[in-house]
Amino acid sequence: xxxxxxxxxxxxxxxxxxxxxxxxxxxxxxxxxxxxxxxxxxxxxxxxxxxxxxxxxxxxxxxxxxxxxxxxxxxxxxxxxxxxxxxxxxxxxxxxxxxxxxxxxxxxxxxxxxxxxxxxxxxxxxxxxxxxxxxxxxxxxxxxxxxxxxxxxxxxxxxxxxxxxxxxxxxxxxxxxxxxxxxxxxxxxxxxxxxxxxxxxxxxxxxxxxxxxxxxxxxxxxxxxxxxxxxxxxxxxxxxxxxx
Amino acid sequence: xxxxxxxxxxxxxxxxxxxxxxxxxxxxxxxxxxxxxxxxxxxxxxxxxxxxxxxxxxxxxxxxxxxxxxxxxxxxxxxxxxxxxxxxxxxxxxxxxxxxxxxxxxxxxxxxxxxxxxxxxxxxxxxxxxxxxxxxxxxxxxxxxxxxxxxxxxxxxxxxxxxxxxxxxxxxxxxxxxxxxxxxxxxxxxxxxxxxxxxxxxxxxxxxxxxxxxxxxxxxx
Numbered sequence: 001x002x003x004x005x006x007x008x009x010x011x012x013x014x015x016x017x018x019x020x021x022x023x024x025x026x027x028x029x030x031x032x033x034x035x036x037x038x039x040x041x042x043x044x045x046x047x048x049x050x051x052x053x054x055x056x057x058x059x060x061x062x063x064x065x066x067x068x069x070x071x072x073x074x075x076x077x078x079x080x081x082x083x084x085x086x087x088x089x090x091x092x093x094x095x096x097x098x099x100x101x102x103x104x105x106x107x108x109x110x111x112x113x114x115x116x117x118x119x120x121x122x123x124x125x126x127x128x129x130x131x132x133x134x135x136x137x138x139x140x141x142x143x144x145x146x147x148x149x150x151x152x153x154x155x156x157x158x159x160x161x162x163x164x165x166x167x168x169x170x171x172x173x174x175x176x177x178x179x180x181x182x183x184x185x186x187x188x189x190x191x192x193x194x195x196x197x198x199x200x201x202x203x204x205x206x207x208x209x210x211x212x213x214x215x216x217x218x219x220x221x222x223x224x225x226x227x228x229x230x231x232x233x234x235x236x237x238x239x240x241x242x243x244x
Numbered sequence: 245x246x247x248x249x250x251x252x253x254x255x256x257x258x259x260x261x262x263x264x265x266x267x268x269x270x271x272x273x274x275x276x277x278x279x280x281x282x283x284x285x286x287x288x289x290x291x292x293x294x295x296x297x298x299x300x301x302x303x304x305x306x307x308x309x310x311x312x313x314x315x316x317x318x319x320x321x322x323x324x325x326x327x328x329x330x331x332x333x334x335x336x337x338x339x340x341x342x343x344x345x346x347x348x349x350x351x352x353x354x355x356x357x358x359x360x361x362x363x364x365x366x367x368x369x370x371x372x373x374x375x376x377x378x379x380x381x382x383x384x385x386x387x388x389x390x391x392x393x394x395x396x397x398x399x400x401x402x403x404x405x406x407x408x409x410x411x412x413x414x415x416x417x418x419x420x421x422x423x424x425x426x427x428x429x430x431x432x433x434x435x436x437x438x439x440x441x442x443x444x445x446x447x448x449x450x451x452x453x454x455x456x457x458x459x460x461x462x463x464x465x
Contacts, residue, residue: 080458080462128414128418132411132414133411135407135410135411136411138407139404139407139408139411142404142407142408143394143404143408146398146404147397147398152397152462152463155459155462155463156394156397156398156459156462156463158462159390159394159455159458159459159462160390160394160408162455163390163412163451163455164411164412167411170415
């Protein structure tokens with residue numbers, strides 16, 4: 001079976017169904033490993049104490065919220081440029097997941113900010129641009145729900161996703177371009193990571209765990225969306241048939 | 245030339261039907277009048293936040309006037325003619341956006357000094373707000389044209405159009421107010437945010453028509 005066969009929704013659904021239990025198991029194992037490393041292996045911060053461990057949830061969620069918009073952008077290119085049959089299914093399924101990751105990043109960051117900075121929220125460049133990303137996710141979800149025909153909604157959402165992708169470099173470089181309360185980049189920066197291996201390794205394990213979580217949920221959501229469209233088509237056929 | 249004819253037609257319709265041009269200004273006036281009612285008559289406070297209020301009012305008035313951009317053309321079928329015509333759709337959209345700005349955005353800019361007086365702004369503050377609005381409102385129009393094209397392809401858009409455009413318009417608002425405040429109080433020099441505001445306008449004048457044309461093409465059934 002070649003890669004092109006995956007464009008067929010039935011084949012994709014059956015392959016995803018076979019792969020999903022393994023992905024779910026891998027996600028669980030990596031979460032167990034990551035949480036163990038984060039809580040029992042990684043050291044406490046000398047100033048903040050154990051509060052620093054919020055980072056192991058906050059940072060992977062923040063990475064993922066941008067990654068998911070990137071996935072949606074690639075899917076949008078697939079819709080507009082290559083007319084891939086499942087590209088819009090992928091984009092539609094990814095949007096609520098991305099919104100959830102963004103929301104979690106904002107909430108965990110806010111809870112971490114209270115003991116660390118003394119405030120739940122501050123309007124600096126990083127927090128504001130992530131909040132704008134959250135609003136864009138909600139707008140895309142609203143757009144999907146407004147247009148009745150899925151393929152028309154797909155094209156409109158694809159264009160808006162690509163326009164909104166401009167926010168990703170703004171978020172990434174906001175801590176470099178502006179003087180922000182949020183700390184500058186510590187991992188993905190010129191010169192390599194600036195944090196110690198004892199913290200970096202649990203962080204990367206948690207990041208992979210969250211990424212696998214996204215892939216698992218995304219594949220499951222794509223299968224659900226394919227089924228949802230089948231039901232819609234069947235209903236339309238039934239309505240047409242009832243008139244005859 | 246087709247574009248010149250389209251431009252003059254849009255200007256004439258906007259000025260005649262009595263819809264877009266003046267109601268945008270009236271909404272701007274209404275917002276600026278409401279805010280002192282809510283805040284109280286503290287003149288010092290109004291002077292300090294005056295540039296921000298003027299920018300907010302201009303942004304909201306621009307957003308509300310946006311669906312007028314393609315709605316009439318879609319209703320009477322001329323949008324279909326534009327879509328199937330030989331003139332490049334991006335240029336058509338850009339021409340309509342320029343005409344829209346002249347009839348909707350420019351009146352807001354012209355009225356802003358008067359409203360600045362209402363908010364107890366000084367002369368140099370009024371001038372700075374005028375200049376930043378003059379440079380920034382085209383950006384709002386050209387970013388909004390993407391949403392307007394989207395609303396034209398939807399049957400029921402409702403409040404969706406402002407929701408989609410607002411995140412994209414936030415940088416224009418931030419840099420516009422930053423430039424206005426920088427000239428008045430801040431340690432940051434006026435030139436830096438103003439240059440970025442100009443860049444945003446130029447960038448949106450290129451991105452907006454392309455994205456809007458793509459939306460119109462793909463959205464047409």
